[in-house]
Amino acid sequence: MPKLGMEPIRRAALVKATIEEIGAEGSLEVTVARIAKRAGMSSALAHHYFGSKDEIFLAAMRHILSVYGAEVRGALVMAKSPRDRVEAVIRAGFSESNFRPATIAAWLHFYVLAQKSPAAARLLAVYQGRLRSNLVHGLRPICGTAAPGIADRIAALIDGLYLRTGLSGAGPRGPGATADVLLALEAEINNAT
Amino acid sequence: MPKLGMEPIRRAALVKATIEEIGAEGSLEVTVARIAKRAGMSSALAHHYFGSKDEIFLAAMRHILSVYGAEVRGALVMAKSPRDRVEAVIRAGFSESNFRPATIAAWLHFYVLAQKSPAAARLLAVYQGRLRSNLVHGLRPICGTAAPGIADRIAALIDGLYLRTGLSGAGPRGPGATADVLLALEAEINNAT
């Protein structure tokens, strides 16, 4: 019963299943067979559409990043002042969707993959560059030449808090992490102006 | 030619080889066979002394953490003022030994393992608790009740900068990372007092 035009449906299902499968029991030892099963197809079909396991995972990561990007853009349209813009970027980074166990586990997997896969490293660089430029753009009107330095530290703080939250159940969850970054931001801005 | 008293020697050799093997090409796909070969013994012997692969890796991580702990203690004896104490903890976190590719890769592997292995999670909690308490201890005389909050943010910043450094060849290396944390510390202290 081959209906035509299945490709986009299958690909989307595999991306979704990949994130779910990584999230289930937080394991990074996902197999193509399990992903395919979760997506309701054979592993052979998964290979047919994506070619390799890494390709499947990269597609999943692109999806996560695109959701993240959409959230940032959505938050930015609401921002009136430069300060609002910075806050919007920070809040988007700790949004509920980013804090789902599946997303956190996917990020960890992504970090590991970035050590070996040039494509993953490139994708990671895109994310980091976007985060940085978003922060700098908001900070420049507030602290001028100090903006890039502050942006780097805030970006690293975001990543660090995100990592800590993902690893130990302890540490500040979403809102707590946001509050922590905003406190650090406050201190940096007061110090720079 | 079985000389007696080999156990500590073999264990130490395996720990050393594990870290080296993880560092070589930064891969996390270390096999017991390769570790054992690097340590000059059969894989069977490695299992004989450690029981499982995870045990071997946990021993290696304990070693890394003990070296880190020693560096922190060493730096602390030189510290005269509370401010010196905080700086000592920060500098120790970004010491040369922590920035070797092997150590960075081991940390990443450790993070991943902590998601599944309770023993690894416990070890990670010990590290985080120690880092936090060291920072709080130094900060308390400087900023009083603000110390714990600042310590949390500085600790997260340390982890985030460490992660970024390990992942992209870019980003501030050891001294740069230290400088970044010290700048953030300055801002936090000025803001709190």
Add this chain to the structure above:
DNA sequence: GGTTCTTTATTGACTGGTCAATCAACAAAA
């Protein structure tokens, strides 16, 4: 409207390889 051809969808079975862990056996020291 039927017949062939091509394209897309789909899977079961298989391959080639890897790896952790075990075990039986051997060697030397105490």
Add this chain to the structure above:
DNA sequence: TTTTGTTGATTGACCAGTCAATAAAGAACC
């Protein structure tokens, strides 16, 4: 002869990726 050290060989499992085969949907041609 008991304890400690040591390994080659093997087992058992898992898994990514391939392939041949099947099935249907449309296209082209008559």
